[in-house]
Amino acid sequence: MKPRPSLVILVIFAVLACSSVFVHGQGTDLGTIRGTVTDSSGAVVASASVTALDIATGAARETKTNSHGEFQIFGLRPGTYKVTIANPGMATAEITGLVINGSDVVSANAALKVSTATEQVVVTAEAPLINSDDQNSRDVYSFLYLNPNITQGVSDGEFKFLGFQSYGANFTIDGQRSTNTIFGSPTSSQPSLEAIGELNVLSNDFSAEYAGIANVRLTTKRGENAFHGSIFYDNKNSALAAWQIQDKQAKADFLPTQFASKFPTPYFNYNDIAGALGGPIPGLKRTWFFMAYERDYVRLPVSFTSSRLPHPSLWVGDYSALDPTALPDVPASVTLTPAEIAQDTYLGQGKQFVTIPSRLLNSNTQQLIDKYFPKISTGVDIVPSTGGITDLFQTLVPGGTTRDLGTLRLDHDLTDRDHIYGVYNVQSDVGGTTPVNAPYTGLGITQNDIRDNTISASYVRTIRNNLINEARAGFNREHRVTHSNTTLEGFLTSIGFDSSAIDAYAAVVGQSQLSTHGHPFIDFGGRFTFGRHNDRNTNRELSQYLTTFGDTLTWVIGNHNLKMGGDIVKNVGLDGFVTGRGDPRGGMAYGTPTACQASP
Numbered sequence: 003m004k005p006r007p008s009l010v011i012l013v014i015f016a017v018l019a020c021s022s023v024f025v026h027g028q029g030t031d032l033g034t035i036r037g038t039v040t041d042s043s044g045a046v047v048a049s050a051s052v053t054a055l056d057i058a059t060g061a062a063r064e065t066k067t068n069s070h071g072e073f074q075i076f077g078l079r080p081g082t083y084k085v086t087i088a089n090p091g092m093a094t095a096e097i098t099g100l101v102i103n104g105s106d107v108v109s110a111n112a113a114l115k116v117s118t119a120t121e122q123v124v125v126t127a128e129a130p131l132i133n134s135d136d137q138n139s140r141d142v143y144s145f146l147y148l149n150p151n152i153t154q155g156v157s158d159g160e161f162k163f164l165g166f167q168s169y170g171a172n173f174t175i176d177g178q179r180s181t182n183t184i185f186g187s188p189t190s191s192q193p194s195l196e197a198i199g200e201l202n203v204l205s206n207d208f209s210a211e212y213a214g215i216a217n218v219r220l221t222t223k224r225g226e227n228a229f230h231g232s233i234f235y236d237n238k239n240s241a242l243a244a245w246q247i248q249d250k251q252a253k254a255d256f257l258p259t260q261f262a263s264k265f266p267t268p269y270f271n272y273n274d275i276a277g278a279l280g281g282p283i284p285g286l287k288r289t290w291f292f293m294a295y296e297r298d299y300v301r302l303p304v305s306f307t308s309s310r311l312p313h314p315s316l317w318v319g320d321y322s323a324l325d326p327t328a329l330p331d332v333p334a335s336v337t338l339t340p341a342e343i344a345q346d347t348y349l350g351q352g353k354q355f356v357t358i359p360s361r362l363l364n365s366n367t368q369q370l371i372d373k374y375f376p377k378i379s380t381g382v383d384i385v386p387s388t389g390g391i392t393d394l395f396q397t398l399v400p401g402g403t404t405r406d407l408g409t410l411r412l413d414h415d416l417t418d419r420d421h422i423y424g425v426y427n428v429q430s431d432v433g434g435t436t437p438v439n440a441p442y443t444g445l446g447i448t449q450n451d452i453r454d455n456t457i458s459a460s461y462v463r464t465i466r467n468n469l470i471n472e473a474r475a476g477f478n479r480e481h482r483v484t485h486s487n488t489t490l491e492g493f494l495t496s497i498g499f500d501s502s503a504i505d506a507y508a509a510v511v512g513q514s515q516l517s518t519h520g521h522p523f524i525d526f527g528g529r530f531t532f533g534r535h536n537d538r539n540t541n542r543e544l545s546q547y548l549t550t551f552g553d554t555l556t557w558v559i560g561n562h563n564l565k566m567g568g569d570i571v572k573n574v575g576l577d578g579f580v581t582g583r584g585d586p587r588g589g590m591a592y593g594t595p596t597a598c599q600a601s602p
Contacts (some may be wrong), residue, residue, distance in 0.1 A: 018040040030211070030472050030554045031177055031202070031221050032462065033102035034076040037110040039067050039087055046071025047114055050089040057082045058226040059290060067466045068560075076556055077462055077470035078102055079421070080200050080221050085110045103456040105201030140195050140236075140274050140298055143188055146218065151205040160187045163205060163216035172214040175534045176222055176425045177456035178476035183575035189480045190548050191454040192220070193427050194296035196232055196278040197409035199223040211554065211565055224413050224426050225290025229281035234296075238272040243447055259393035260382050266398065270302040288415040296407040300433075304401035306376065308441035310529045311395045315370045319358030325386045328353040336362065347459060369497040370524075370532070374444030401447045403433030417463040420561040429454040438486045438540065439533050445521070446487045448539060453481045468558040474569070480546040484539050485519035490587045493521040520582075524590040535589075538582030547574040 038049045050067045054075045067073045083100040092114040100108050136505060146152045146161060153162045163171050172189040173180045180189045204217035245253075256265040280292035313323070321329055329348055332338065334353055342359050343352040375395060378467050383392040406429065413423040421558045431452040438445035458476040488496065490511075494504050508516050520540035524532035533540075552569030 007152055030474075031080065031104050031121070031174075031200075031219055032077045032470075033080060033105055034106060035072060035078060035083060035085060035100060035102070035110050036074040036076075036106045037085075037112065039071045039073065039089075039111070040113050041092070042113060042115045044113075047092070050087055050092075050114070054078065055084045055086070057084060059288075059413075059415070060227055061288075061418070061421075063464070063467075067406065072556060075467075076327055076558070077472065079224070079463060080104055081224075083108075083287060085114045087114065089114055091116060102517070103200050104221060105204075106202075108503050117489055139425065140276075140296070142192055142195055142220065144202055146203065149203050149205060151216070152203070155187070160185065164213050170215040171218065172212065172216070173220075173517065174222045175456055175478070175551070176476070176548070177460055177474040177592045178456060178458040178478055179548050179569075179571055179573065180220075180456070180478055181548075181573070182546060183573040184544075184546075184577050185550075188218070189454070189478060189548075190431065190452055191427060191429060191456045191478055191480055192407070193222050193409040194276055194294045194407040195278045195279070196234060196296060196425075197222050197292070197294035197411075202459045209227045211567070215267075215379070221327045222409060222411050223278070223294075224290050224411055224423070224429075225280040225282065229279070231279040232277065234274065234276040236272075238270070240267070240269045240271070243270075259396070261393055261396050266303075270300070271556075272298075272300050274298045283412075286414075290413045292409070292411045294407075294409045297405070298407075299402065299404040300435075301402040303398035303399070304434065304435055304437060304447055305396065306396060306399055306437050306440040306443055307396045309394050310406070311376075311391055311441050312389050312530060313380075313382070313391055314375075314379045315384065316389050317375065318368075318380075319360070319363055320357075320380075321358075321389070322356050323384045323386060324389055326354070328387055328389060329356065329488045330358075331364075366498045373443045373496050374532075376441050376443045383417060395441055397441075397443065398423040399437070399447065403431065403435065403450070405429065405431040421462045422460065424457070424459045427454070427456040439537070442532065447448065449485055449487060451483045451485070455479045471553065471555045474550065474552045474554075476550050476578075478546065478548040478550075482544045482546075484544065486521065486540040487519075488521065489517055489519055490521065491516040497506045509587065515587050518587065520587045522587055523585045525591040527591070527592050536583050536585060536596060538579055540582065540587075541578070542582060543576055543578040545576045547576075548572065560572075 039050045039052075041047055041508055045306040046067075046069075048067055048069050048071060050071070050073075052065050052067065052073045052075065054063045056079065057060070058081050063075050063078070065073050065075055080102050083102065085097040085100060087095045087097075093116075095112040095114055097112060100110055102108055147154070151164050154160050161171070171181070175191065177195065180191055181187075198220060200219070200221040202217075202219040202221070204219070205215075208217060245268065253265045256262075259262065269555075274296070276294065277529075278292070278294035281290065283289045283291050314546050315323060317319075322525045326348060332347060332353055337360070338347070338352060344350045346355060346357040346359055348356050355554045376395065378395070384390070385392055408428045409425065411423065411425045412422070415421050429452065431450065431454075434447040434449045436448050438448050456476070459474070461473045463471045463473075491504060494507060499507065504516070518561035519539070519542045521533055523535050523537070526532065549572040550569055552567065554565060554567035557564040557566075
């Protein structure tokens, strides 16, 4: 008999894929139902008809038991199934409630009894154990901690598998790779929790096709023959929630200051709203859809604190509250009028400033102070020997994040033997909960701008009952930028630089830096600075670009299961960490004059 061209092509592709240097173990999310059929005496029943029915869509797969009474139906989508076993002269057996999660292998054994009349024996499979513990997080990866083999990594969003770090673990969404190539953690791409059908963790014993020290596999829900939907809303706020232990301890340890006369009541407001709908597409046979949307928005204060902030009277040149030994010298290059010497210098000697005349105050520096320094009354207590503030400066600035998640999945059966599906996940996450640089409230909150797009597609072909092929393809684009709230050009403009001054500044740092987010590093002397030296998070891109194409061919020959295939993965990570080195937006330093009026 002449071999089918499609079979030859698939076998050739599988062999070539296995030999490719770009192949990575990825695996399939299709499950298997297998079992043994016997009669009432325990003898095996050969050639019995076995049908597996997908309860959600009504799709059926058929096979027959072999000479040992064994059967195996593989390449099944996750879901609930009913298996019907029939043999002439015997009662028909139905096994219901079979649940396939991901790549699970589910047993469905049956014992048929002799019957001369039409008779059915219905057996309900044992329901899988369900953990009903409460979960107050909408992050699907937070469920990983239910697995004893997984623990918290160094940072949030990082995991340890069997004692190892995230590196070496594989994360997938509907077969599309979702592993951060830089840090080994999952990317921020994920569906709404309303759209998650399965979270399958392979961490102990799994086949070589999956590779890695562990596999975390997400599968989205699919539409069914009947319409189903859900609506979800959750609110957690500080007005109704009990205080946490750390808040109670902080209140017990609190000491009043001139900036906080009483302990600030913890404030937060978390809102989650979501909805989902799935079912058949009217007018299109054997086509189903599922879609979900979720918005999570958080509002909470961000703390700005500093123990190095000079007293606000010094910002405007008033040093009258300082000890004489702490007064600044009058630079030798400065010529004062007789009136200024009498009014603005210590004991009228013209050697130390008590007050700096307004004509000597730099207008750009004053605009910097007015725009970006915290608003503090000059009436707060001062340390005369240093010019500092007697208490820790602290204030709260509103902060928060907003995350939108969307999922659309389409499934279609081309024939009884051909199934395709495609999934599109999109995410937007904006906002921030950390200061750009404390205590400068005018700089605001560091912004995280995340835009994710993930597409996954699969085509499953049942060539014969013992030969199934799945082809997969997709891409995952995670665009993430952490940045401050103003560009360099905007910052310079805000402190009074005109176009000629900005051009001169750009001639030093480079014209391209003007459009980047951030500001110069300014050293006012001592421990007092504006901004952070080498601050990389004022303008840092941290993006992922992943493309996957793979194929898995499963061939059952007698008692042998053969799997061939592989995944070609292109994983590109972009981290702007080094672009912030060396203060690319420039630096300024205020030095202490070496030649002063006070010099002998």
